Amino acid sequence: MAVTLEVSVGKNHLVMALNGSEVQLPCIFTTCIGFKNLDFTWYYNSTDMIYHGTIQNKASEPTMLYADSRVRFIGTTTGKENNISISMFVDFDDAGKYTCHVRNPKEMNAEHNATIILKVVQELVPVDNTLTRIIVGTVGGLVGLLILILVIKKIILLILKKSQEKKKECLVSSSGIDNTENGLAGSKAEQKAPPKA
Numbered sequence: 001m002a003v004t005l006e007v008s009v010g011k012n013h014l015v016m017a018l019n020g021s022e023v024q025l026p027c028i029f030t031t032c033i034g035f036k037n038l039d040f041t042w043y044y045n046s047t048d049m050i051y052h053g054t055i056q057n058k059a060s061e062p063t064m065l066y067a068d069s070r071v072r073f074i075g076t077t078t079g080k081e082n083n084i085s086i087s088m089f090v091d092f093d094d095a096g097k098y099t100c101h102v103r104n105p106k107e108m109n110a111e112h113n114a115t116i117i118l119k120v121v122q123e124l125v126p127v128d129n130t131l132t133r134i135i136v137g138t139v140g141g142l143v144g145l146l147i148l149i150l151v152i153k154k155i156i157l158l159i160l161k162k163s164q165e166k167k168k169e170c171l172v173s174s175s176g177i178d179n180t181e182n183g184l185a186g187s188k189a190e191q192k193a194p195p196k197a
Contacts, residue, residue, distance in 0.1 A: 004032035005104050009114040016119050017090050024074060024087045025116055027100035031082075034058060036106045040084050042071070043099045050098075051086050058082075095120045 007029045017023035025042070035055065040062070042051040052066040055077050062077060062084065075083035084100065101113040 004030075005102065005107055005110040005112045006030045007100055007102050007112040007114045009100060009116045013115065014117045014119065016121060019091055019120050019122055020089065022087055022089050023118065024085060025098050025100075025118070026085045027075070027083070027114065029082045029084065029102045029112070031104055031107065034106060035082075035104045038105070039103045041101045042086055043101060044094075045096045046099060050088075053084070055082075055084075090118065090120050092120050094118065 007027065010026050015023060015025065027040075027042075029038075029040070034057075036057055038055045040053055040055070041049055044050050049066065050068040051064070051071050051073065053062040053064050053073065055062045059078065062073065062075070064073060067073070068088075071086050071088045073084075074087050075085040077083065084102070088094070095118055097115050097117055099113050099115045101111065103109055103111045
């Protein structure tokens with residue numbers, strides 16, 4: 001039987017938090033064949049258990065078996081996602097690796113985990129977007145210039161096309177006038193009668 005259990009902490013595996021603030025550590029799990037008596041555990045630095053719970057089935061909420069006094073469960077498994085996230089107030093000593101581990105007995109005790117790195121800082125440094133703005137401005141300017149060039153090209157081609165059409169009209173009308181004036185065959189000039197014998 002193929003194992004379908006997956007655990008995810010989201011795209012960003014690095015979480016920054018202010019000293020003394022509450023931080024949420026996200027974790028969701030997915031399984032194609034469902035679960036029964038699923039067991040999940042949060043570890044700090046791979047060894048210290050900070051939360052342990054079990055979920056009977058999709059219709060029931062998780063049951064806490066153990067929780068550190070500062071850790072609060074904030075997930076739910078009866079909704080769309082199987083969310084087993086936690087939150088806690090952190091200080092500098094809490095920086096480190098937090099691992100969300102899941103075991104599903106319904107999948108022959110399949111196990112999977114995902115890890116978040118938590119950094120606790122004195123103050124959050126604002127992100128400098130100067131380079132991003134320069135890149136966006138440059139790309140926007142180039143796209144605008146390209147559009148302007150294409151518009152100018154289209155206008156020039158349209159003007160040239162109209163100019164060529166006028167030249168053709170002039171050539172057709174002037175050649176008809178020349179034939180008439182010069183008395184060429186097919187013109188409307190008077191034809192001399194053939195001499196009588």
